Amino acid sequence: MxxxxxxxxxxxxxxxxxxxxxxxxxxxxxxxxxxxxIYFHPLRRFPGSKLAVASYWYETYYDVFKGHQYVWRIKEMHEKYGPIIRTNPDDVHIHDPDFFDALYGLKLDKWAWWTRGFAVPTAGGMTVEHEIHRKRRGALNPFFSKASIVANMPVIQEKLAVMCERLDKIKGSREVLDLEAVYLALTTDVLTQCSYGWTYDYIHHPEWAMTWKLVNTGGRASAAIVRSFPLIGAIVRSMPLSVAIKLVPPVGFMKSWMQRVGIQVKKIKSDPETMQAIKTEKRRKDTIFAQILSSDLPEDELSDERLIDEGVLIATAGSETTAWAITITTYHIMKNPDVLAKMRAELSQVEIPPGDPVAPWTSLERMPYLTAVIKEGVRMAGGMLSRLPRVYDKPIQYKEWTIPAGTPVAMTPHLVLIDENIFPKPRKFDPERWLDEDAIAEGKTTSRLDKYIVAFGKGSRNCIGMHLAYAQLYMSVAAIVMRYNLEMYQTDDSDATPTRDLFTAGVKLDSQGIRVIVHDKDEKI
Ligand code: HEM
Missing domain, CATH: 1.20.5 (Single alpha-helices involved in coiled-coils or other helix-helix interfaces)
Incomplete structure (x- = not known):
């Protein structure tokens, strides 16, 4: 030996x-x-903390060991060093709300190091190369166009009707509800019904979508950990379903979800009649899988694995984000009686079609005050707390700084949404800031601040589900406001303020959620 x-x-x-x-x-x-x-790297002249650029461990320390806090360290470093800084050995971060459109308007790759934190590598949203993303996104775009979401409005009405029926039964009982779990039942059922043609029927579940909420939060929290320790991601991904269910139940839950989507994909592909109809019929497709299979993407883009990745990303990217935005908007409305009164006065003028729980999105989005409330709610919900790094194959000019080609460059939507030069007193819920008298006089709901709503990202890789999110935001908020008063139960601003970067918003660790007791709208609380 x-x-x-x-x-x-x-x-x-x-x-x-x-x-x-x-x-x-x-x-x-x-x-x-x-x-x-620190001293010889091509980015050495860019400002920043020497510790941050010396090693990736600096970021890991803040995000993994200090509980997803690097976003706040980035904010502090900008306050000290200016609008452009190095945030780790290889990337540059810019904080300048007026540069957001310019940066994300370029044809950009994603940064491969960044996307490895997520488990669906072949989904459009996780695709590194701009050109491949453009084709994948092009195949899905029609499915989430505004016209397509308008066509799907009956699904939103149907799920909202069930939600309101259940809340009607509860009101007056003092039962405590986790508001996000309620809205998550709605948004997940709407999204899966529209995208897959089936649901887990959370809207009828006794605990609403509480389990899915916990799985989602865990998944978002793990991205930074997996980015720092990719081996953990590889081990978890290679676990058989039966092992994952026992050892890491949230991972097991996601694996079984993927399995179910996989069975559906196989079923569609193995039925020649269905495939023939998908390829030849011109009508709107009823699932994202049919949509992608009907596109002119080459055969290797239509593998089961890719369709599953696409299906899972849609469900994870679109359900909790929307539910959280509706939750936060509702929280602030209920905490502000003046806002609630103004909304009720405005909404009482909108006609509700017989049999539907609420007016359609197309009518609601014309209401100036409601629109201002929704924009402020989306802002307060926080958008992305993660920076969104991109790589450009040419140098990028920012003021006097020339960023070398190939450098990952990021901005953080949340830091724009709470920039006090754009939104004075950023932690105050103030719908009035969005009201633009000139626009209202012309019958519009636009505002000079609209360019700073960066919650959905910008450019060719912005949120594909933005119309669906807005449709649900308008309709759910209007339905709740016109029916109920919600009493907050042991809930305060600390449960509603984003303080942790879980990709999207995370709140304090010991938060029990936004908990409410439901009352009739005419009942004093
Ligand atoms: C309030 C709700 C939502 C917010 C704040 C939000 C935010 C965002 C943001 C900022 C991005 C860009 C991420 C990046 O650059 O890496 C994004 C991408 C994406 N979102 Fe959303 N989103 C919401 C709702 C939805 C919904 C309802 C869907 C369902 C279809 C969805 C599906 C996606 C997908 C698939 C992507 C990747 C798009 C691509 O890269 O082509 N999101 N979202």
Whole structure:
């Protein structure tokens, strides 16, 4: 057997000594690398903390060990060093609300290091290369166009009707509800009904979508961890379903979801009649899978794996984000009686079609005050707390700074949404800031601040589900406001204020959620 002496050239005589030398070599290597990154790297002239650029561990420390806090360190570094900084050895971060459109308007790749935190690598939204993304996105765009969402309005009406029926039964009982779980039941059922043609029927579930809420939050929290420790992601992904269900139940839940989508994809593909109809019929497709299969994407883009990734990304990207935005908007409305009164006065003028619980989105989006409330709600919900890094194959000019081609460059939507130069007193819920008298006089609901609603991202990789999110926001908020008063139960602003970067908003760790007791709208609370 080989012993340390055989390979030590007289320097190492025990295994422990060998391990010691290896650790020493790694420390020396990291120190030399840190010196290179600080003093010789192509980005060395860009401002920033030396510790942040010396090693990826700095970011890991804030996001993994301090509980998803790097966004706030980035904010502090901008306050100290200015609008452009290095945030880790290889990337640059800009905070300048007026540069958002310019940056994200370019033809950009995603940063591969960043996307590895997510488990659906072949979905359009996780595709690194701009050109491949453009084709994948092109195949799905018609499904989520405004016209398509308007055609899907009956689904929203149907699910909202069930939600209101259940709330009607509860009102007056003092039962405590987790408001996000209620809205998540709605948004998940709407999204899956529209995209897959089936649902988990959360809207009828006794606990609404509480389980899905916990799975989602866990998944979002794990992205930063997997980015720092990719081996964990690889191990979890390779676990068989039965093992995952026992060891990591949220992962097991997602795997079984993927399995169910996989069965559906196989079923569609193996039925020649269905495939024939998908390829030839011109009518609107009833699932995203049919939509993608009807596109002119080449065969290798239509694999089961890709369709499953696309299906899972849609459900995870679109359900909790929307539910959270509706929850936060509702929370602030119910905390502000003046806002509630103004909304009721405006909404009482909108006609509700017989049999429907609420007026259609197409009528509601014309109401100036409601629109201002929705915009303010989307802003307060926080959008993305994560920075969104992109890579451009040419240099990017920002003021006097030329960012070299190939450098990951990011901005953080949340930091724009709480920038006090654009939104004074950013933590105050103030729908009035969106009301633009000139626009209202012309019958419009636009505002000079609209360009700063960056919650849905911008450019060719912005949110594909924005219309669906807005339709549900308008309709759910209007339905609730016209029926109920919600009493907050042991809930305050700390449960509603984004403080952790869970990709989208995360609140304090010990939050029990936004909990409410339902009353009739005429009942005083
Ligand atoms: C208030 C609700 C929502 C917010 C705040 C939101 C926000 C965002 C943002 C900021 C992005 C860009 C992410 C990036 O650049 O990496 C994005 C992408 C995406 N969103 Fe949403 N989203 C919402 C609702 C939805 C809905 C309802 C769907 C369902 C279809 C959806 C599906 C997606 C998908 C698939 C992408 C990737 C798009 C691509 O890269 O082509 N989102 N979303």
């Amino acid at each position: 080989v012993s340390p002496q055989d390979i030590s050239f007289g320097l190492v005589t025990t295994w422990l000594g060998l391990v010691g030398y290896l650790i020493l070599a790694k420390v020396v290597y990291d120190l030399v690398l840190a010196v290179y990154r």
